[in-house]
Amino acid sequence: MRAHHRNDVDTLTDVIYEGTTDMTEGAPTTARLRDVLNRAGRVVIVEASPDEANSADVAQIVVTGAEIADLARMLAIVDGGTGDRCLCDGWPTIMVHDATGELIACWTLHHQSGLRGTGDCDADLRDGPALTEWLAERGLTGSREVQAELAVQEAEEDRRRMRWLQGAPAGLRDAAKDLAHPPGDDLEAWAGQLRDVQARLATLIHHCHPDAIERIRVLLAWAGIPAREPGGGLKWYDMAVQQQLLAEDPDLILAALATSPSPAQLDGAAQLFGSLDWTGAHGRRLPEPVRSLLVGHIQAAGTDPMRFRLRHGYYA
Incomplete structure (x- = not known):
């Protein structure tokens, strides 16, 4: 396993909490997100939270070329955001690099249904399941596995509630x-x-x-x-x-x-x-x-x- 480099982790942490350049103020919107991706040379998506994103043993993919536009469509959010921030770190981590290789944005998914880092609060994805399948098709199956587990839990919660109502x-x-x-x-x-x-x-x-x-x-x-x-x-x-x-x-x-x-x-x-x-x-x-x-x-x-x-x- 490659050792974590503290400076790399600090950089990711700084970006995720400071937000994307010119996006620390104001509500998140799809237009602002796509503006960042239009400047991307590559996007690295890691099945880990930001503080573990540099670990060598976590699954990741690198998105380049026309697939960045596909990713932008998958990451469309509900404009305005939720007005709140989830308490968990979130994963996968999405790191956007410009053509020179500089890290210009670091976003995280939350519960496979929300996105952080595109404005002053979290935002709901317009189609979380579509993004989950898009990632799974490219080898990142963690989100799909979590969604399957959540569906089982939700079904049991529904059955429990029905027993109580009966x-x-x-x-x-x-x-x-x-x-x-x-x-x-x-x-x-x-x-x-x-x-x-x-x-x-x-x-x-x-x-x-x-x-x-x-x-x-x-x-x-x-x-x-x-x-x-x-x-x-x-x-x-x-x-x-x-x-x-x-x-x-x-x-x-x-x-x-x-x-x-x-x-x-x-x-x-x-x-x-x-x-x-x-x-x-x-x-x-x-x-x-x-x-x-x-x-x-x-x-x-x-x-x-x-x-x-x-x-x-x-x-x-």
């Missing part, structure tokens, strides 16, 4: 569907919509289940769904249900579990009583008979995370 109580499914809607590019707007839906959900659950004990049991069963998900963890929609439970009287929650709780309700109880919100306010210990019911459930049919928490002093 478990939503009657009368709450429309609100649940809105609550489970994935975030878009405008996270601030999405967060505002999420708060509105959570408030609507609280109103609906009280309307559909005015009796507190019944309402808590319904929420516990719903809150138990993520406990059986193979990936573990809580999504934003799972946490919204947990917040509804945390808004209930804790003594009534314990009362709702004291008499013949279902396995699904005990799953929800394990999630709730293991949460930082609950333990921070009420501690880890549970009163009888809830303690014995929950411990027995975990010992008989609990998940690994439930058993882990039990071994480390939760519930008991």
